[in-house]
Amino acid sequence: MNVLHVCCAPDLVSTVFKMEELRDSKFFFYNPNIFPEEEFFRRYKAFKEVCESLSVVCPEPSYHPEDFSKILDSYVDEKEGGIRCSKCIELRLKKTAEMAKSIGAESFSTTLLASPRKSVKLITLIGDKIANDLSIEFISGNFRVDRGKLNTLIRGIYKQDYCGCQASLSEKEKEREIRDARDRERLERDFGDLVDLWRFRGEVVLRSEIPVNDISELKKLIGIIKPATLFDDLEDAELKNKRWLKTGTYNCRILKEKDQ
Numbered sequence: 177m178n179v180l181h182v183c184c185a186p187d188l189v190s191t192v193f194k195m196e197e198l199r200d201s202k203f204f205f206y207n208p209n210i211f212p213e214e215e216f217f218r219r220y221k222a223f224k225e226v227c228e229s230l231s232v233v234c235p236e237p238s239y240h241p242e243d244f245s246k247i248l249d250s251y252v253d254e255k256e257g258g259i260r261c262s263k264c265i266e267l268r269l270k271k272t273a274e275m276a277k278s279i280g281a282e283s284f285s286t287t288l289l290a291s292p293r294k295s296v297k298l299i300t301l302i303g304d305k306i307a308n309d310l311s312i313e314f315i316s317g318n319f320r321v322d323r324g325k326l327n328t329l330i331r332g333i334y335k336q337d338y339c340g341c342q343a344s345l346s347e348k349e350k351e352r353e354i355r356d357a358r359d360r361e362r363l364e365r366d367f368g369d370l371v372d373l374w375r376f377r378g379e380v381v382l383r384s385e386i387p388v389n390d391i392s393e394l395k396k397l398i399g400i401i402k403p404a405t406l407f408d409d410l411e412d413a414e415l416k417n418k419r420w421l422k423t424g425t426y427n428c429r430i431l432k433e434k435d436q
């Protein structure tokens with residue numbers, strides 16, 4: 177038997193798609209790094225939904241942030257991808273290997289190998305070392321599927337927008353503040369009379385609310401404001417048959433009357 181450490185639902189979907197044999201593993205959702213607690217349960221709920229769709233047993237949730245607090249305290253200022261992450265991966269893999277040993281499993285693995293933000297090489301090094309220490313096999317490989325395929329596979333499944341710990345959450349918030357300030361500045365500089373459109377950032381915006389006719393101007397504006405959705409209430413000929421408005425740096429979903 178194999179024990180599969182599951183870090184999140186999207187990576188589990190990718191893993192079982194790429195490595196079908198791992199579907200029969202015993203799943204282990206051990207992620208004391210996740211902060212805050214509500215986020216842990218949000219990710220657990222998504223994991224449970226995937227288990228249900230795969231018709232496999234979902235383990236009960238168990239949240240132990242105290243297991244991770246020493247790592248966080250020691251390396252809180254490290255950038256994502258540095259030593260804090262190596263320790264975090266090691267903690268989760270070691271616990272998985274110990275659990276696998278305790279139930280007599282021959283091997284262990286992790287869905288972290290499907291994460292586009294993690295290094296397969298680093299995870300393999302850590303996993304192999306633990307495997308060697310505990311005399312058990314570590315199943316490694318690249319469990320990623322391409323982004324387009326993955327987006328289809330995980331439609332409707334909760335997908336987190338930061339890695340998991342408090343430090344990665346703060347890093348993401350800082351990045352967002354910088355992005356917001358930069359885009360707001362561009363809006364004021366290039367579309368000074370339309371700064372009011374900023375209120376649609378992350379929201380649904382009607383095509384009729386945007387008083388520009390030229391498609392390249394529209395793209396530029398959408399790329400700055402970054403609304404969640406562009407609702408084409410004008411049936412703009414330029415948007416005909418388009419589901420996405422690609423601006424170069426930002427792709428905005430287009431909704432039409434008939435989608436309602």
Ligand code: SF4
Binds near residue numbers: 256260340344
């Ligand atoms: S950024 Fe991610 S991998 Fe790194 S320590 Fe935080 S939760 Fe763990």
